[in-house]
Amino acid sequence: MDHQTAPAPLLDVRDLRTWFHTFSGTVKAVDGVSFTLAPGEVMGLVGESGGGKSVVGFSLLGLIDPPGRIEGGEILLDGEDIARASEERLRRIRGREIAMIFQDPMTSLNPVQTVGAQMDEMLRLHTDLDEAARKARCIAMLESVGISRAAERLKAYPHQFSGGMRQRVVIAIALLAAPRLIVADEPTTALDVTIQSQILRLMRRRIAQTGAAMILVTHDLAVVSEMVDKIVVLYCGKVVETGPAREVIADPSHPYTRGLVDSIPNPRDRKPRLAQIPGAVPDIRNLPSGCSFRPRCPRAQAKCAEVAPALAPTRGTLSAACHFPIVEEIAMTGGERA
Amino acid sequence: MLAYAIKRLVQMAIVLWAVSVIVFLMMSFTGDPVFMVIPIDSTDAEIEQARRILGLDRSMPEQYWLFLQNLVQGDFGRSYVFRQPAMDLILERLPATLEIVVVAMLIAAVVAIPLGVYAGANPGKPLSRLIMSGSLVGISLPGFWVGMMLIFLFAVEWRLLPSSGRGDTVEVLGIETSLLTWDGWTHVVLPSVTLSLGTLAIILRITRAGMMEVMRQDYIKFARAKGASRKDVLYGHGLRNALIPVVTIFGLQIGDLIAFATITETIFAWPGMGKLLVDSIYRADRPVIVVYLMLVALIFVVINLVVDLVYTAIDPRITVK
Numbered sequence: 001m002d003h004q005t006a007p008a009p010l011l012d013v014r015d016l017r018t019w020f021h022t023f024s025g026t027v028k029a030v031d032g033v034s035f036t037l038a039p040g041e042v043m044g045l046v047g048e049s050g051g052g053k054s055v056v057g058f059s060l061l062g063l064i065d066p067p068g069r070i071e072g073g074e075i076l077l078d079g080e081d082i083a084r085a086s087e088e089r090l091r092r093i094r095g096r097e098i099a100m101i102f103q104d105p106m107t108s109l110n111p112v113q114t115v116g117a118q119m120d121e122m123l124r125l126h127t128d129l130d131e132a133a134r135k136a137r138c139i140a141m142l143e144s145v146g147i148s149r150a151a152e153r154l155k156a157y158p159h160q161f162s163g164g165m166r167q168r169v170v171i172a173i174a175l176l177a178a179p180r181l182i183v184a185d186e187p188t189t190a191l192d193v194t195i196q197s198q199i200l201r202l203m204r205r206r207i208a209q210t211g212a213a214m215i216l217v218t219h220d221l222a223v224v225s226e227m228v229d230k231i232v233v234l235y236c237g238k239v240v241e242t243g244p245a246r247e248v249i250a251d252p253s254h255p256y257t258r259g260l261v262d263s264i265p266n267p268r269d270r271k272p273r274l275a276q277i278p279g280a281v282p283d284i285r286n287l288p289s290g291c292s293f294r295p296r297c298p299r300a301q302a303k304c305a306e307v308a309p310a311l312a313p314t315r316g317t318l319s320a321a322c323h324f325p326i327v328e329e330i331a332m333t334g335g336e337r338a
Numbered sequence: 339m340l341a342y343a344i345k346r347l348v349q350m351a352i353v354l355w356a357v358s359v360i361v362f363l364m365m366s367f368t369g370d371p372v373f374m375v376i377p378i379d380s381t382d383a384e385i386e387q388a389r390r391i392l393g394l395d396r397s398m399p400e401q402y403w404l405f406l407q408n409l410v411q412g413d414f415g416r417s418y419v420f421r422q423p424a425m426d427l428i429l430e431r432l433p434a435t436l437e438i439v440v441v442a443m444l445i446a447a448v449v450a451i452p453l454g455v456y457a458g459a460n461p462g463k464p465l466s467r468l469i470m471s472g473s474l475v476g477i478s479l480p481g482f483w484v485g486m487m488l489i490f491l492f493a494v495e496w497r498l499l500p501s502s503g504r505g506d507t508v509e510v511l512g513i514e515t516s517l518l519t520w521d522g523w524t525h526v527v528l529p530s531v532t533l534s535l536g537t538l539a540i541i542l543r544i545t546r547a548g549m550m551e552v553m554r555q556d557y558i559k560f561a562r563a564k565g566a567s568r569k570d571v572l573y574g575h576g577l578r579n580a581l582i583p584v585v586t587i588f589g590l591q592i593g594d595l596i597a598f599a600t601i602t603e604t605i606f607a608w609p610g611m612g613k614l615l616v617d618s619i620y621r622a623d624r625p626v627i628v629v630y631l632m633l634v635a636l637i638f639v640v641i642n643l644v645v646d647l648v649y650t651a652i653d654p655r656i657t658v659k
Contacts, residue, residue: 061563094565102563107556112578112653121574125565157654173564 009036009076010180010213011060016073016083018052018059025285029055031237032073034311037213039180042204044224044245045217046260047234050281053217054103056234057183059083060215061098062090077181096126099174101203103186105166109158115142115169116154119176126177141172145202164195171203175210182207182214188223200227222264225249233257236284236292239311243318253327254320255297291323299324342658346646350639357635358409361628362402370394371624374418409632415625419618424625428611428633433513434504435610438602439595441517441526442534447588449534450542451577457542458549458580459572469542476539481598485532485605492528499524502607529606533599537591544587548580555579581652589645593638 018030029052037043045053058064060075062085075083082093094100102108110118119138123129129137135154142150145168158166167187174182187203188196204227207214218224224231224245231248233241233256241254252258259277279296282288288295294304303323314325376388389395393404408415414424453473457466493501505525507514516522552558553576561575600612607613611630618626649656 058559063559063562091565091567094563096565100560100563102556102560104556108560110557110561110575110579111655113575114654121561121566121570122564159655170560 008038010039010041010078011037012074012076012079013056013060014074014076016056016059016075017071018055018064018068019071020068022067022285027284028237029068029284030059033232033234033237033239034073035232035239035242037181037215040208040211040213041230042207042214042216042228044221044228044231045215045234046219046221046224046231048219048260048281050284051219051234052237052284053219053234054185055237057100057185057215057217060181060183061094061100062087063094092126095122095179096177097179098181098183099177099179101167101170101174101182101184101187104190105163105170106190108170109166111158114155114157115161119154119169119173122173122176137176138172141176142169144206145169145172145175147172163191164199167191167195167199168202171199171206175206175212178210178212180212182212183217184214185217186219187216189218189220196223203227221249221260233260236282236287238292238321240293240322241318241320242311243316247316247318251315251318251326252320253314253318253325254322255299255324255326256293257320258326259296291321299326339658346643350643353639354632354635355406357632358406359402361631362405365624365628366398366401368622368624371418371622374622374624414629414632417618417623417626419621419623419626424623424629427614427626428629431609431611431614432633433515434608435596435599435603435612437515437517438526438529438533438608438610439592439599441530442537442595443588443592445530445534446538446541446591450538451545451584454542454545454584455549455572455577455580458546459553459576461550470546473539473542476535476542479535481532481536482601482605484535485529485602488528488532489605499528501528504609529602529608532605533595533602536598537595540587540591541584544584545577545580548583549576552576552579578652582649585645585648585652589641592641593634596634596637 013036014034016030016033017028020027020029031052033052033056035043045056047053055064055068059070060082062070062082064070070083073083074081077093077097082090085093109115116135116138119141120134123134123137127134138154139150142153147153147165147168153161158169161169171187184203188199191199200223203214216224216228228245230243231241231245232239233248233252233254235256241248241252241257248257249261252261256277259275262275263277265274277296282292282295288305290303290305290308291297291300292308294300297304299322301324307323309321309323311319311321314320314322315327372385372389372392372394375392376385380388386395393401396404412425416422417424417427420427453469457469460466489501492499503525504516504522506519506521507516508518508522509515510518516526549572557579558571558575561571566574596612599608599610600616602608603610603613604616611633614626615630617623618630646658650658
């Protein structure tokens with residue numbers, strides 16, 4: 001993709017740094033993350049737990065609470081830097097421009113308000129519709145996410161819905177004010193496996209219909225592979241690899257991404273053990289020198305301990321932050337790509 | 339719902355019966371009441387006669403059975419001191435007590451809940467710390483001392499408010515009230531404030547604790563992600579979820595306040611039933627004490643019922659069974 005011919009980005013995040021100042025030191029949860037998102041584009045934000053994915057999502061909405069703070073960088077929404085926007089401006093952006101879908105539908109709805117009231121609130125905040133029109137819009141939206149008898153269900157409370165149904169309600173609320181960007185933070189992680197693909201398909205279909213862009217935050221590469229246009233891989237608060245979804249998954253150039261891809265179970269692969277990345281994510285307050293992934297990296301060399309690698313084009317359309325990227329066009333898992 | 343109502347009524351009856359047993363036993367340990375009703379120079383024969391008339395010569399179970407029968411019929415006997423039905427005496431004083439209790443509860447709720455919400459939603463801010471330190475003072479200060487200080491400052495030093503009595507009252511539906519006259523209000527303020535302080539501090543702390551817990555919940559962040567204002571997030575989404583323990587304590591405090599009103603009424607010479615109780619205890623005026631105790635027990639069980647019903651109104655997940 002050539003930047004000259006690409007459409008003007010809806011979202012342009014530049015060198016975003018969101019840090020948390022805790023008693024035991026500064027946690028650089030997001031440390032110099034950049035990416036762009038075109039209107040209608042779907043992006044996967046991928047990494048292990050503690051990689052800073054959710055913090056990126058909350059930063060976009062200005063929902064970072066003390067001791068956390070956006071220390072630097074820009075979040076340009078249509079060219080407007082919302083990282084420095086006032087709370088009042090942010091309130092008009094939240095829900096209307098950028099909506100968020102949370103991880104756990106069991107806890108993201110208010111237990112003491114009806115579903116109808118929680119949906120209505122979104123429309124009250126962001127539209128001038130009268131009560132009847134708002135109700136009609138809520139009913140139509142609930143039906144569009146696959147909830148039957150919607151008019152009745154508006155009067156129900158969240159505890160009267162199953163987990164999958166609640167996530168449908170959350171998705172309906174997020175879509176109500178027709179936002180241009182949806183941040184979905186692990187939207188299927190808390191659901192039964194059987195429900196996961198239903199919800200993902202629903203999200204893909206509904207979001208394609210509305211033409212909104214989406215950032216899908218997940219630790220599950222298998223989830224993103226079927227949904228997203230491009231992937232940004234985070235490790236310890238930094239982007240380690242980015243590129244079109246197909247390439248990143250088929251043939252990643254960063255050893256970390258390689259490890260993530262190899263740890264997706266593959267039914268055609270009859271290996272007795274699933275590949276895994278050795279070690280664990282390091283304590284983010286006490287990162288290793290040079291490249292953060294070095295202690296777990298099979299390709300690490302002396303240079304990796306000295307200089308932190310910058311994000312640079314590696315092969316084809318991929319960029320990675322690695323001194324020794326996988327440039328050969330071979331897949332470690334071998335013949336399955338033939 | 340009907341089954342629930344019947345169940346609760348039966349429970350209430352059992353509780354009140356148990357209280358009647360305890361009250362009866364307690365009373366029978368407090369000395370021989372016959373000496374309260376006879377002239378000081380009575381002969382032994384006169385004493386025996388009085389004892390027979392009062393039924394004190396019968397066995398304890400017999401006496402209790404009589405006591406219970408009369409209780410059920412609403413007959414609590416006559417005050418030994420005032421020579422009129424004890425129930426009438428208490429009911430005459432009840433409105434005065436309820437007045438300062440209700441005003442105290444309102445002061446506590448109106449002041450404590452917003453402060454608690456603020457302190458819970460902004461922990462660590464200097465104002466929150468100030469509020470919390472203030473609430474500790476409120477819990478620690480004894481009511482009688484606060485009452486005396488208020489009298490000293492507002493009545494003696496600054497001469498702004500009266501120090502005692504009930505002021506002008508107006509009769510509404512047969513009940514005397516001070517809350518409809520300006521003079522009445524000037525008399526209500528100090529006792530009510532004195533009475534409210536402890537409750538105010540406790541409700542504030544409970545509200546704060548609840549809000550701190552609620553503010554961590556995902557639905558609060560989700561409400562913020564919708565673009566809701568701070569006020570809507572705190573009061574629309576937060577407070578109602580934090581309210582269950584607040585309502586519980588509030589209910590218990592009403593009972594407490596009626597009991598504590600005894601001290602406050604004594605300090606401010608407020609003619610409520612607390613003051614009547616203290617006077618009756620000094621004079622060993624048993625029937626009045628019995629009515630007071632039974633009435634307070636009744637108020638407690640009714641408040642408990644109301645609190646349980648309020649739970650179901652606050653939280654749809656709670657239903658009555």
